[in-house]
Amino acid sequence: MAQQQSVHQLYRRLETIxxxxxxxxxxxxxIPSGNVVALKIINFDDEGGGDDVADIQREVSRPASDRNSHQNVHKVALLAQLRDAPNITKYYGCHLDGPRLWIAMEYAQGGSVRTLMKACRDGILEEKFIVIIVRExxxxxxxxxxxxxxHRDIKCANILITDRGNVMICDFGVSVFSTGGNKRHTLIGTPMWMAPEVALGSQVVPTYDHKVDIWSLGITIYEMVKGMPPHAHVMDGFKVMNLIQxxxxxxxxxxDGSKDxxxxxxxxxxxQATDRLSADELLKTKWIKSAARTNVSILKELIMRYDAWKQTGGTRASIADPLAWEEAEENE
Structure with a gap:
């Protein structure tokens, strides 16, 4: 039997993003194909250990109902089940390297929306771009x-743009399955984008469902329009959650933009979560339908703008902007 190739024979790591x-x-x-990828590297020694990292690859093939609860194990298994999902970063595989786990993902040349906003006037996006990003x-x-x-962490830093203008959601580190009508009650996500039912935290036992992502999408639009989410000036996460309530x-x-x-x-x-429209209902709104014939290639303009800005001394937001990287990574 041929010996399995090590991760270093399969992938060459380049710059940190x-x-x-x-x-x-x-x-x-x-290395075998020459294709560019994004490599997420998790060091279990840094996390204090406590898990058998050899279990992680086995977990990828297990059904969701029989999955280990460890966050990184859960994440890999979830990514594997979303291989064919539209507008989701493609998962190529995971590999063990001693105490480290390498997760190979699709690489988005343009970076995150949060990054691209840095090259825009006043740090905000024009509506013609926002509507396409939201549609996707x-x-x-x-x-x-x-x-x-x-998903539980929709925000500009977790939305990527490829060199062709395709839009992809990334960072499933805090995502969860909620099937059979079951609701979640875990306090998790990034405070400024949290829905009220999540921000309740320890005051009561909150329950929530997929409508928390719809709230976060609304805050993400606000972020694109204003340059920052609401309460961005408040540094304490618990104070933010209190303000949301x-x-x-x-x-x-x-x-700020059109009435639509x-x-x-x-x-x-x-x-109230029940008052929010679903993703399918939002796709039928007048604002989204107005951009039905606009191709995602329009978003390439944002990448060209960012590249020109970087050439004149701009710094990549993934490294320099703490808000863009709060609990998330750009090419997750």
Whole structure:
């Protein structure tokens, strides 16, 4: 029997493109094919150990109902089951390297929306780009929610753009299956994008479903329009969660964009989850339908803008911007 190739025979690691709570992300090359990939490397020694890392690859083939609860094991298994999902970063495989786990993913040349915003005037996106990004994210969320998956961390830093303008959701590190009508009650995600029912935290035992992603999408649009999510000036996450509970849902102002976009955001940012539209319903709104014939290639303009900005001394947001990398990595 031929000896299995080591990860170093399969992949060559290039520059680091991000760091987060669960490891680092690198641009890499798949040596046999020469294809560029993203390599997420998790060091279990840094996490304190306690798990048998050899179990991780076996977990990939297990059904969701029989999955180990360890976050990184769960993540790999989830990615494997989403190989054919639309507008989701493609998963190529995982490999063990001593105490490290290498996860090979599709590489998005353009980086995250959060990164691309840095090269835009006033750090905000024009509506003609926002509507296309949101349309493509909704396609992904529609698939995920029908599959019983809640992403739980939708934000600009977790939306990637490829060199062709394709939009992909990344970072499934806190995602979860919620099938059979079961609701979740775990306090997890990034505070500024949390839905009110998640931000309740330890005050009560909150329950929630896939509608938390719809709230986060509304906040993500606000982020693209304003440059920052609501409460971005508040550094304490618990204070942010308290504000989310006590203040009315954010709204865009008339000068922020079209009425159709503002109406769309209001459909997402409803205090009661049952009042929020689903991903499929949002795809049928006037704002999204207005861009039905616009190709994703329009988003390549953002990449060209960013490349020009970087040539004049701009710094890549994945390394320099703490908000863009709070609990997430760009090419996850």
């Amino acid at each position: 991000g760091r987060g709570a669960y490891g680092s992300v690198h641009k890499g090359v798949h 994210v909704l396609i992904a969320l529609s698939y995920l929610h029908k599959a019983g998956v809640i 006590k203040t009315k849902p954010p709204r865009l102002n008339e000068e 976009m503002r109406d769309f955001v209001s459909h997402c940012l409803r205090e």
